[in-house]
Amino acid sequence: MTNALLFKEWKKTKWFAIGAFAVGLALLAYIFLKLGRSFRLVGLEHLWDVIVNRDQFLFRDLKYFPLATGFCLALAQFVPEMIQKRIKLSLHLPLPNKKIVFSMLGFGLLALTIIFVLHVAIVLAFAGIYFPKEIISSIIYTILPWYVAGITAYTFMSWICLEPTWKRRIFNALIMFGTLQLCFLTDFPGAYGLIILAVLLIPFYVLPFGYFSVQRLKVGIQD
Amino acid sequence: MQQAIVECKNLTHYYGKRCIYENLNFEIPQGRILGLLGKNGTGKTTTINILNGYLKPRSGECLMFGESSANLSPETKRKVGLLIEGHVQYSFMNISEIEKFYSAFYPNWRKEAYYELMKLLKIDPKQKISRMSCGQRSQVALGLILAQDPELLILDDFSMGLDPGYRMLFVDYLSEYAKAENKTVFVTSHIIQDMERLIDDCLIMDYGRIVMQKPVNELLESFKRYKFTCSNPGYIDEISDIYNPVTIKGNTEVYSLLGKTELQNLFAKYNVSASEILEENLSLEEAFIGLTGKY
Numbered sequence: 001m002t003n004a005l006l007f008k009e010w011k012k013t014k015w016f017a018i019g020a021f022a023v024g025l026a027l028l029a030y031i032f033l034k035l036g037r038s039f040r041l042v043g044l045e046h047l048w049d050v051i052v053n054r055d056q057f058l059f060r061d062l063k064y065f066p067l068a069t070g071f072c073l074a075l076a077q078f079v080p081e082m083i084q085k086r087i088k089l090s091l092h093l094p095l096p097n098k099k100i101v102f103s104m105l106g107f108g109l110l111a112l113t114i115i116f117v118l119h120v121a122i123v124l125a126f127a128g129i130y131f132p133k134e135i136i137s138s139i140i141y142t143i144l145p146w147y148v149a150g151i152t153a154y155t156f157m158s159w160i161c162l163e164p165t166w167k168r169r170i171f172n173a174l175i176m177f178g179t180l181q182l183c184f185l186t187d188f189p190g191a192y193g194l195i196i197l198a199v200l201l202i203p204f205y206v207l208p209f210g211y212f213s214v215q216r217l218k219v220g221i222q223d
Numbered sequence: 224m225q226q227a228i229v230e231c232k233n234l235t236h237y238y239g240k241r242c243i244y245e246n247l248n249f250e251i252p253q254g255r256i257l258g259l260l261g262k263n264g265t266g267k268t269t270t271i272n273i274l275n276g277y278l279k280p281r282s283g284e285c286l287m288f289g290e291s292s293a294n295l296s297p298e299t300k301r302k303v304g305l306l307i308e309g310h311v312q313y314s315f316m317n318i319s320e321i322e323k324f325y326s327a328f329y330p331n332w333r334k335e336a337y338y339e340l341m342k343l344l345k346i347d348p349k350q351k352i353s354r355m356s357c358g359q360r361s362q363v364a365l366g367l368i369l370a371q372d373p374e375l376l377i378l379d380d381f382s383m384g385l386d387p388g389y390r391m392l393f394v395d396y397l398s399e400y401a402k403a404e405n406k407t408v409f410v411t412s413h414i415i416q417d418m419e420r421l422i423d424d425c426l427i428m429d430y431g432r433i434v435m436q437k438p439v440n441e442l443l444e445s446f447k448r449y450k451f452t453c454s455n456p457g458y459i460d461e462i463s464d465i466y467n468p469v470t471i472k473g474n475t476e477v478y479s480l481l482g483k484t485e486l487q488n489l490f491a492k493y494n495v496s497a498s499e500i501l502e503e504n505l506s507l508e509e510a511f512i513g514l515t516g517k518y
Contacts, residue, residue, distance in 0.1 A: 004327035012315050084311045088277055094301035094328050219293075220278030 066150025074157030149183035358389035478513030
C-alpha cells in the first residue's frame with residue numbers, strides 16, 4: 001500500500017523531478033565552464049589567491065537553486081491534491097491519516113534528497129580535482145545551508161498548500177520567509193561551521209506542520 | 224427492520240451564524256438505496272462531508288458501521304466507496320494506472336468489474352483521466368467503486384455535469400450492482416428523475432430540517448396533489464397537514480398525504496369552500512416540489 005502511495009506521488013512529480021535534476025546539471029555545467037574559463041584566463045594561482053586571501057566563493061550561482069527546487073516540488077505535489085479537494089480521496093484510502101500524510105511528505109523529502117545529494121556530489125567531485133580538503137570542507141559548510149533551505153522550503157510550502165484557509169496560508173508564508181532567512185544569513189565561506197547542526201534540524205521542526213493543517217481540513221475549517 | 228449501517232444522531236451544523244440544520248436524525252438501513260434530496264444550500268454536501276469525516280458538526284454524532292465518522296479506522300474506510308462531487312479522481316493517472324493504484328488497497332478488488340465498464344467507453348487504456356470528458360470520468364469513478372466492492376457506497380451529486388446518456392448508464396449500472404450484491408447506497412443528486420429510477424428510500428431536506436424520510440413507493444402512493452376552485456383560500460394556511468398551497472385566479476393547488484375524503488372533511492372543519500377537487504398522482508420530482516415548495 002505504501003508503494004502504491006509512493007507511485008501516486010511519483011506520477012504527479014515525475015516530470016518536475018527529472019526537470020529539476022536536468023536544470024541542476026545545466027547550472028553545474030555553466031558553473032564549471034565559467035570556472036574552467038577563469039582557470040585558463042587568469043590561472044590557478046590567481047584563483048587560489050581569490051579563494052584563500054579574499055574569501056571569495058566560487059559556487060555562489062548555486063545559492064537559490066535548492067530553494068526554488070523545494071518550492072516547486074511542494075507545489076507540483078500538493079496543488080493537484082488541493083484542487084477540487086482531491087486530498088479527500090487520499091485521506092479515504094484505507095490507511096491511518098498520519099501514515100498517508102507522512103508518506104506523501106516522505107516521498108518529497110526523499111526525491112529532494114536524491115536530487116540534492118547527486119548535485120552536491122558532482123560539485124564536490126569537481127572541486128576535489130582542483131582544491132585541497134580544507135577548501136572542500138569550506139565549500140560544504142557554505143552550500144549545505146542552501147540545500148537545507150531547499151528542504152525547509154519544501155516542508156513549509158507543503159504546509160502552506162495543505163492549509164485550508166487563505167488567512168492562515170499567509171501567516172504560514174510569513175513564518176516561512178522568516179525561517180528561511182536563517183539559511184541565508186551570510187555567504188562568507190564556512191561561516192555556518194559552528195551552527196550547521198542547528199540549521200540541519202530546521203526542516204524536522206517544520207515537517208509535522210503539514211499534518212496539523214490536514215487535521216484542520218479534516219474538521220472542515222475553510223474560508 | 225434491517226440493521227442500520229449509518230446512524231446520524233442530533234446533528235447540528237452552522238457555517239458561521241448560518242444554521243444549516245439542527246438536531247438532524249436519520250439512519251441508512253443495510254441493503255437499501257437511500258437518496259438525499261434537497262434544494263441547493265440545504266446541506267446535502269454538508270451531510271456527506273460529516274458522514275465521511277471531512278467536517279466536524281457543531282454537535283451530534285454520526286456512526287458508520289458503529290464507528291464515529293470523525294475517526295474512521297482503515298478497516299471501515301475500506302468498506303466505504305466514495306464518489307466525490309464532480310467525479311473527482313487522480314486526473315494525472317491513466318485508466319490502467321489508476322486501477323493498479325487502487326487495487327493495492329483493497330484485497331477483494333474486482334478488476335473485471337472496472338474493465339467491463341471501461342470497455343463501454345472505447346478509449347485507450349493509456350489515456351489520461353485529465354483528457355477525458357466529464358461523462359467518461361464519471362464512469363472511471365464508478366468503475367473504481369464497483370471494483371472496490373464496498374459494503375456502503377456514498378455518492379455525492381453523481382449526475383453533476385453528465386449528459387442524459389451517461390446519467391442513464393450510471394444509474395442502470397449502479398442500480399443493477401446494488402440490487403444484485405445487496406449493497407447499501409447513500410446518494411445525492413439534483414436531478415430527481417434519476418433518483419426515482421434508482422432509490423428505494425428518500426430523505427427530503429428543506430432549509431434546516433428533514434421534511435420526510437420514506438420508501439419512495441410509499442411516498443408516491445400516499446402523497447397527492449389536489450387542484451380545486453376555492454373562494455376563501457386564506458383559511459387553507461391554517462391546516463397543518465397541507466403542504467405548499469398556491470392559489471392563482473381562484474384555482475388552488477395543494478399537496479397532502481391525506482386521501483380525498485379526509486381532505487374534504489378537513490376543509491369542512493376549517494370552513495374552506497372547495498369545489499371540483501381533482502386528485503393527481505405525482506412523480507418523485509413533483510412530490511419533492513410539493514414538499515419543499517417551488518422557491
